[in-house]
Amino acid sequence: MRRIIGLMSGTSLDGLDIALCTIYGSGKESKLHLEKFTTLDYPADFRDRVRQVFAKREIDQQVLCGLHGQIGVLHGQMVNQALSGWDVPAQDVDCIASHGQTVYHAPRHLTNDMRFPDSTLQIGEADHIASATGIITIADFRQKHIAHGGQGAPLAVYGDYLLFSDPAENRFLLNIGGISNFTFLPSDQSDQQAYATDLGPGNTMMNQYVLEQYGLEMDRDAHIARSGTVEKQLLTALLTEPFLDQSFPKTTGPELFNLDYLKQAQSRTGQLDIPSENVMATLNMFSALAITQGIKRAAKDIEQYTVFVSGGGLHNELLLEHIRASLNGARVTTFSELGVNPDAKEACLFAILANETLAGAPANVSAIKDSPAVCMGKVSFPY
Incomplete structure (x- = not known):
């Protein structure tokens, strides 16, 4: 049994979904219980800053670089806020699964630029989340999918x-x-x-x-x-x-x-x-x-x-x-x-991906059509 917090911030930029899940087993034997769920709104000025780089080909690189750290810090603070509101100690959580904030999605069929492989970019540095919360954080799930021949989406x-x-x-x-x-x-x-x-x-x-x-x-x-x-x-x-x-x-x-x-x-x-x-x-x-x-x-x-x-x-x-x-x-x-809150679904699914990273095996998802059988995510330790 693992307690995993799933984080999801979508392209609507409305806020951060935070789902505290208890997950039993792995693979097809996985069982998920949603313990707690909340959505914390983003400040208006933060949304405006993300929109400066979101889905744009020409951007200010300094803003992008700064946002990568800022989103990680903010998400870490939001997790701490949620845990405090739920009266759940950080040490009782095994890991955080962070989707990050998508700022550009560039499969080659969309870009028609054959110089580069299929690509996608989610920002929100996981080391900042791990440092702020003291909880192991698994993030950047989409890159492994692309590295094994997928297009990075959808991962659901x-x-x-x-x-x-x-x-x-x-x-x-x-x-x-x-x-x-x-x-x-x-x-x-x-x-x-x-x-x-x-x-x-x-x-x-x-x-x-x-x-x-x-x-x-x-x-x-x-x-x-x-x-x-x-x-x-x-x-x-x-x-x-x-x-x-x-x-x-x-x-x-x-x-x-x-x-x-x-x-x-x-x-x-x-x-x-x-x-x-x-x-x-x-x-x-x-x-x-x-x-x-x-x-x-x-x-x-x-x-x-x-x-x-x-x-x-x-x-x-x-x-x-x-x-x-x-x-x-x-x-x-x-x-x-x-049996799952519809608003929490995507955050829960990233908790499942993190559970597979920790305890699963690629063979668990080998029957999925045209999608690589992989365990995804990179691990950031808090210290």
């Missing part, structure tokens, strides 16, 4: 496969963060393999647009999108991106799906001056269709399946309404049905 399939496979049910574990992705877990009756893939935009374009136009971090309760009308011509233009039709598995990021992508589609359709609420309504529908068209393609040979939803997009009821309407016939439910 490893924990999903170990924890949530079901012999009788075909499952799509849909996570709607900044980018949407799913893990497909076939039943024992299926001749398919488990895999994970990105789908396209989740919250990222909606969040970027509402920040630009309204100064808000998100369209809470889809209030703005509900007040608008979907612009069908713009929606059609948004859906023409070749990535959306590529075979699975695949990976992408805000480097592709961003405000420049939106404005190019508006320019092509002559819709640069449409009401902002209509843009939000269209972006909401765009995310929903990018998700559901992908799931339908993956499920074309499957008679029955269930979609379990997690991530920030779970709280966007309009987005879920669109998804349910498009996937009529499939059961779409919340991830909490599987």
Whole structure:
């Protein structure tokens, strides 16, 4: 048995998810109990600083270098704050699993630059986390995946496969963060393999647009999108991106799906001056269709399946309404049905990755399609 804290900071930049997990066993015998969970918000000036380097090709290297240390220090302080609030001593925690903050994701199919291998960059120096907390910290999980032929994302399939496979049910574990992705877990009756893939935009374009136009971090309760009308011509233009039709598995990021992508589609359709609420309504529908068209393609040979939803997009009821309407016939439910807080899921999955680093074996995940069988993460000791 190990007590592991999983940390997740996504592309939405809203805050740090902190999950204290008790994990029993390893591999397919793994059992996870979520003891405590909290999300601590980032200060506004910190978000602004991260946005200076986030998903940008040209940046101030000094800001990037400084943020690498600052994020580590901040995350360490946030872990200490959470432990104090939970009245859990640091010495009772075996390790921390830190995802870090993604600032650039560059698979070659996206960059078309063959000079470099597939690459991704998550910052938040783990030595600072370990030093601040006194707890062994495992971080930088995505690099091993790339080194063994993967694209660094999505990694959720490893924990999903170990924890949530079901012999009788075909499952799509849909996570709607900044980018949407799913893990497909076939039943024992299926001749398919488990895999994970990105789908396209989740919250990222909606969040970027509402920040630009309204100064808000998100369209809470889809209030703005509900007040608008979907612009069908713009929606059609948004859906023409070749990535959306590529075979699975695949990976992408805000480097592709961003405000420049939106404005190019508006320019092509002559819709640069449409009401902002209509843009939000269209972006909401765009995310929903990018998700559901992908799931339908993956499920074309499957008679029955269930979609379990997690991530920030779970709280966007309009987005879920669109998804349910498009996937009529499939059961779409919340991830909490599987016994884990949907908001904590990703942080928990990184705790599982750290557990596999400490006690697992690559063979535990050898049955996952097109994904290297590896144990990931680098270890930072506090002293």
